Amino acid sequence: MSDTILEPRTGPDDRHHVQSMLMRESLLDKQVMASTESDVVRMLPDVHVVKIGGSSILDQGRAVTYPVVDVLAQLLKGGSKLILGVGGGVRSRHVFSIGIDLGLPTGVLAQVSVADALGNAHILGTLLSPYGVVAIPPEIFGHLLPLFIHSAPGVIFNGVPPYSLWEHPPEIGRIPPHRTDAGCLILGECFGCKSVTLVKDVDGLYTEDPKENPSASFIDSIGANELKKRQLKTLPFDEVLMDVLLNARLVRQFQVVNGRDPDRIAAAVRGEHAGTIVYAD
Structure with missing residues (x-):
């Protein structure tokens, strides 16, 4: 974008305006939103995200x-850059059960679930600390992630998106x-x-719970x-992932693998088909 476009200009009302493609446009207008489609910068294009299940692992x-x-550890020593997310496991389910019994709203349930996942992040971080992996607190994770991932072979976070009280009902x-x-x-x-x-x-994924x-x-x-469309009775991952994937621009698939056969994790990181691949169609 040139300097001329961004140059403040005086309008008929003698007020200064910044010229831009979205000036005086409604951000709810579908045509305006469609006009914002463009290439998106990949900030960490060589990094793999691996989610370790809480209850399952x-x-x-x-x-x-x-x-x-x-x-x-072998992946890290081999040069793979990893962002490791963890789930809260059985403790989060216990907290959800208590919270629902007490009548707590969804946003509060989302907020209290962070603690259990963060505990598991510290557990996994401790086990992987000999290999230089660091567990990053949620409040600084997003801002400092590129710094940490370029300084350490891998990082760990709690996996819970920070919607907190603003979680979607x-x-x-x-x-x-x-x-x-x-x-x-x-x-x-992102x-x-x-x-x-x-x-x-x-x-991976089955037509029913195996x-x-x-x-x-x-x-x-x-x-x-x-x-x-299949509306399966249960899934081994968050149902909202399908909508996220369909709206994504950079990540066009994810893979579900069995951690009880750990070599499949390494295969998936290498780009091999080692479980079930769900792709944006």
Whole structure:
């Protein structure tokens, strides 16, 4: 944009105005919004976002967590730059249960869930500290993320998007729709990261919960629109991810892998198909 366009000018009313494409435009006008489509800068194009499940991995203790830590350590030592998000696990579910029983609104439930995920971030950060990984407090995470990721091989955050009291009310119930899966995908989109991987305790997406129905069919890959149309009874990730993915500009897919087979995490970071890929269609 040239200096001439930004030069303050005096209008008929003798007031100074800054010339811009959005001057005196309604930011709710669909045509105006469409005119803002343009290339988006990738701030961290070589960095991978990996979400480690709270209940599926960390809550399972040493037997499940340590092999995941070992694989993450190997990736870090091999030169991969990682942003690790964590979920709150069973403690967050307990807090949600108490809060719902007390009649707390969705925004308050979102705010109190941060503490449990942050605790898991410190746990994982401690285990990975020998490899130079740092856990970043939520209040400074976004602003200092590029500095930390260029200074350390990896960083850890609590995964919860900071909507807090401004969390969107869900269509059904009161559980916050934007939880740690959504926080990791939104972060990857904002910073233009190379990939987003969700580490769970299932091989990927199935037509039904495989823990309840062992004969459920595995879904190798699927478009977000098609997945929305199927209206599956349950999903291994936040349902809002489909809408986030469809509106994204930089991250066009994410992959769900089984952390009980940790080598799949490394495969996903290398760009291999190791679980279920959900893509924007």
